[in-house]
Amino acid sequence: MKRDSIWNQSFEDLARWCRHEGLPAYRARQVFNWLYSRNAAQWQEMTDLPQSLRQRLDECFSVDLPHIIHRQTDPEDGTEKLLIQLTDGKQVETVVIPRDGKEDEGFTVCVSTQVGCTFACRFCATGRMGLVRDLQAGEIVAQVLLAQRLGKAVKRVVLMGMGEPLHNYENVSGAFNILCGKEGLGWSPRRITCSTVGLVPEIYRLAQDAPGVKLAVSLHGTTDQKRSEIAPIAQVYTLDRLFEALRYYHERDKRRISFEYLLIRGVNDGIRDANRLVELLRGLVCHVNLIPNNRIPKSEYTRPSGQVVTRFVEILEKGGVTVTVRASKGRGISGACGQLATESRSRESITTMDV
Numbered sequence: 001m002k003r004d005s006i007w008n009q010s011f012e013d014l015a016r017w018c019r020h021e022g023l024p025a026y027r028a029r030q031v032f033n034w035l036y037s038r039n040a041a042q043w044q045e046m047t048d049l050p051q052s053l054r055q056r057l058d059e060c061f062s063v064d065l066p067h068i069i070h071r072q073t074d075p076e077d078g079t080e081k082l083l084i085q086l087t088d089g090k091q092v093e094t095v096v097i098p099r100d101g102k103e104d105e106g107f108t109v110c111v112s113t114q115v116g117c118t119f120a121c122r123f124c125a126t127g128r129m130g131l132v133r134d135l136q137a138g139e140i141v142a143q144v145l146l147a148q149r150l151g152k153a154v155k156r157v158v159l160m161g162m163g164e165p166l167h168n169y170e171n172v173s174g175a176f177n178i179l180c181g182k183e184g185l186g187w188s189p190r191r192i193t194c195s196t197v198g199l200v201p202e203i204y205r206l207a208q209d210a211p212g213v214k215l216a217v218s219l220h221g222t223t224d225q226k227r228s229e230i231a232p233i234a235q236v237y238t239l240d241r242l243f244e245a246l247r248y249y250h251e252r253d254k255r256r257i258s259f260e261y262l263l264i265r266g267v268n269d270g271i272r273d274a275n276r277l278v279e280l281l282r283g284l285v286c287h288v289n290l291i292p293n294n295r296i297p298k299s300e301y302t303r304p305s306g307q308v309v310t311r312f313v314e315i316l317e318k319g320g321v322t323v324t325v326r327a328s329k330g331r332g333i334s335g336a337c338g339q340l341a342t343e344s345r346s347r348e349s350i351t352t353m354d355v
């Protein structure tokens with residue numbers, strides 16, 4: 001009999017299972033405590049559960065986490081990229097980033113939400129893979145747990161790895177439920193940032209379902225035509241529709257929205273682009289992260305010069321927009337924005353590690 005993964009169960013799911021098995025409700029709480037507070041790796045470790053219950057849990061649920069099969073550290077900034085093998089053999093990448101470059105400030109984990117992605121943004125290595133499959137809720141949370149088991153003090157999670165989080169809405173919601181649930185990791189939603197290429201219907205849903213989760217919108221262009229060239233889904237979700245949804249999101253949550261703007265030489269880095277961006281963002285409480293393009297193989301996109309980046313920043317600042325130029329962590333290991341993909345990795349380069 002195929003067992004479900006315990007990591008996909010919400011606390012409510014497990015409480016329901018306990019009721020069905022004729023068990024008292026506190027058993028679900030005990031199991032969650034072992035899983036999320038005491039890092040149990042085997043049912044047999046849960047010594048305050050009766051042996052018969054441990055056996056029954058083992059019959060119904062697997063407690064295995066996905067495996068880290070390769071670790072690579074960027075010597076420049078300490079960013080670590082993990083290649084993670086899921087139970088069906090598919091692989092995703094997770095990036096563990098020291099906050100402000102200092103390990104004692106804790107870590108941000110950049111998690112993947114899909115194997116591949118269907119949206120084919122032109123700067124993105126993941127987009128070249130096409131969508132292979134969605135990650136389950138437990139597979140998303142597992143990336144955080146694996147980082148913790150490597151001894152990393154995880155302070156924040158950003159859903160900016162492989163895949164478009166809002167295109168895997170149910171599983172991403174399930175992951176939020178475990179990360180923020182009192183019986184799960186008990187985090188404040190403010191520690192989570194969800195990125196999106198701009199899926200308008202799901203932005204409305206997220207505003208209702210996950211108050212407090214920060215939103216980071218990949219903008220990359222200031223006209224529908226330019227955005228569509230870079231991120232083809234912008235043909236469907238035009239700037240008008242997108243900004244209407246963002247104003248709704250902001251109204252509900254009163255949180256500042258982040259915009260990711262990839263600066264691509266000669267494509268979207270001109271003076272007119274910067275001025276249009278100022279106009280577009282007028283009246284919205286927001287922050288812009290400028291990301292000089294990280295080159296991926298076979299891409300014609302390159303990064304602008306430092307002077308062009310500085311000029312872009314100056315125009316935004318003069319227009320009253322809060323802006324930072326994101327130092328791309330992990331460039332040396334292809335772990336930076338837009339560079340994650342698993343299809344072309346040679347098997348020979350993979351080393352099995354015990355974690």
Ligand code: SF4
Nearest residue numbers: 117120121124127163
């Ligand atoms: S940038 Fe995001 S939405 Fe676009 S192809 Fe890459 S993973 Fe998908």
